[in-house]
Amino acid sequence: MIYPKELEELIDYFKKLPSIGEKSAERLALAVLDFSQEDSENFSRSIQKIRNTLQKCDICGHITSTKICHICTNSYRNQNVICVVEDYKSIFRFEKIGKYNGVYHVLDGLISPIDGINPDDINISALIKRCNNLNSDDLELIIALKPTLEGEATTMYITKILKNRQIKISRLSYGIPMGAEIDYLDSLTLERALADRKEVL
Amino acid sequence: MIYPKELEELIDYFKKLPSIGEKSAERLALAVLDFSQEDSENFSRSIQKIRNTLQKCDICGHITSTKICHICTNSYRNQNVICVVEDYKSIFRFEKIGKYNGVYHVLDGLISPIDGINPDDINISALIKRCNNLNSDDLELIIALKPTLEGEATTMYITKILKNRQIKISRLSYGIPMGAEIDYLDSLTLERALADRKEVL
Numbered sequence: 536m537i538y539p540k541e542l543e544e545l546i547d548y549f550k551k552l553p554s555i556g557e558k559s560a561e562r563l564a565l566a567v568l569d570f571s572q573e574d575s576e577n578f579s580r581s582i583q584k585i586r587n588t589l590q591k592c593d594i595c596g597h598i599t600s601t602k603i604c605h606i607c608t609n610s611y612r613n614q615n616v617i618c619v620v621e622d623y624k625s626i627f628r629f630e631k632i633g634k635y636n637g638v639y640h641v642l643d644g645l646i647s648p649i650d651g652i653n654p655d656d657i658n659i660s661a662l663i664k665r666c667n668n669l670n671s672d673d674l675e676l677i678i679a680l681k682p683t684l685e686g687e688a689t690t691m692y693i694t695k696i697l698k699n700r701q702i703k704i705s706r707l708s709y710g711i712p713m714g715a716e717i718d719y720l721d722s723l724t725l726e727r728a729l730a731d732r733k734e735v736l
Numbered sequence: 737m738i739y740p741k742e743l744e745e746l747i748d749y750f751k752k753l754p755s756i757g758e759k760s761a762e763r764l765a766l767a768v769l770d771f772s773q774e775d776s777e778n779f780s781r782s783i784q785k786i787r788n789t790l791q792k793c794d795i796c797g798h799i800t801s802t803k804i805c806h807i808c809t810n811s812y813r814n815q816n817v818i819c820v821v822e823d824y825k826s827i828f829r830f831e832k833i834g835k836y837n838g839v840y841h842v843l844d845g846l847i848s849p850i851d852g853i854n855p856d857d858i859n860i861s862a863l864i865k866r867c868n869n870l871n872s873d874d875l876e877l878i879i880a881l882k883p884t885l886e887g888e889a890t891t892m893y894i895t896k897i898l899k900n901r902q903i904k905i906s907r908l909s910y911g912i913p914m915g916a917e918i919d920y921l922d923s924l925t926l927e928r929a930l931a932d933r934k935e936v937l
Contacts, residue, residue, distance in 0.1 A: 537828055539799065539800060539801050540801065541786045542786055544782045544785070545785075548779040551767075551775065552764050553763055559755075562754055562755075563756075566752075579780045579783040581745045583780045585740075585765070589742060589769065598743075600742060605737065627762075627766075630738045631738060
């Protein structure tokens with residue numbers, strides 16, 4: 536028994552966090568021990584608070600402290616451009632670019648027959664309903680799912696369901712990440728970059 | 737405003753932890769959001785608990801949930817060998833080796849005239865008192881402070897105060913860390929390794 540039981544417990548919780556190993560967890564727990572009374576109370580309360588106050592937006596599924604999130608209620612944003620994402624973390628990523636002015640739809644998963652995840656298990660029906668309630672003529676769907684078997688199966692499924700509507704559907708381009716060396720690129724990425732090539736002039 | 741206020745708050749607390757930058761703090765806070773109800777309650781409670789239950793050991797100054805720590809009360813440990821450390825984190829480090837069988841004394845700082853930290857500001861008088869209460873004849877003091885100006889000033893001070901007693905006083909050896917390449921070693925470390933050289937036969 537090197538650490539007091541209470542400290543050992545906190546170390547265990549830190550270890551549940553991504554990319555925090557034994558050593559980091561110890562360092563973090565010891566740092567929390569050095570927090571001021573106020574800081575440790577607030578830190579502790581803050582963990583409770585995010586669980587108790589954050590919920591899913593009724594429209595898009597993003598996490599929010601209100602019934603409808605600030606993106607769906609923002610009248611300056613184009614409610615006719617919907618970016619379809621796997622989870623709410625992707626939304627934070629997009630918002631950080633600061634250039635996207637449409638809204639989002641969180642699927643909360645991807646179709647994966649091998650894991651028993653069917654279209655009904657993810658938030659697709661709500662997306663179809665949303666599309667039905669909007670005017671197809673200037674509706675655009677940007678599917679922003681990861682380039683894996685599951686991501687592509689989900690993209691295909693959504694496209695198939697909506698193909699008879701006048702909706703413009705696109706997906707993110709696959710290709711070379713900025714700054715990468717062509718020489719070290721994996722074959723699949725290079726193949727996709729070739730297939731998704733874009734005319735320069 | 738990319739993150740909900742509540743999440744932003746938690747991110748800020750993670751950022752107060754050592755070597756956790758903006759990006760890591762975001763990742764950690766989002767992971768906590770994915771915790772089960774039970775886990776997040778316990779994590780939160782655990783932070784409070786270490787502050788409310790852990791205190792300083794009356795004898796050595798180590799953190800403990802009891803009045804006297806489990807090292808000072810352990811009758812299998814040699815209470816006549818005292819390892820003097822800067823803070824309780826050093827104790828955890830020593831205990832991990834699992835080879836030290838003496839006890840500790842936490843100074844809670846180092847003498848540093850430039851920062852206005854005098855001998856009276858750290859836990860030296862309690863150490864002297866401890867030494868006075870023990871039989872000098874087989875008392876050993878191992879000073880395990882970092883090799884900086886402050887560490888050495890503190891080592892010198894303690895040694896000077898106790899020099900007229902029959903106490904055996906040593907400090908950790910300075911030298912080449914295991915696995916290091918001599919070619920890349922800094923001059924000061926090499927100089928110390930030379931000065932602290934040990935007879936082989």
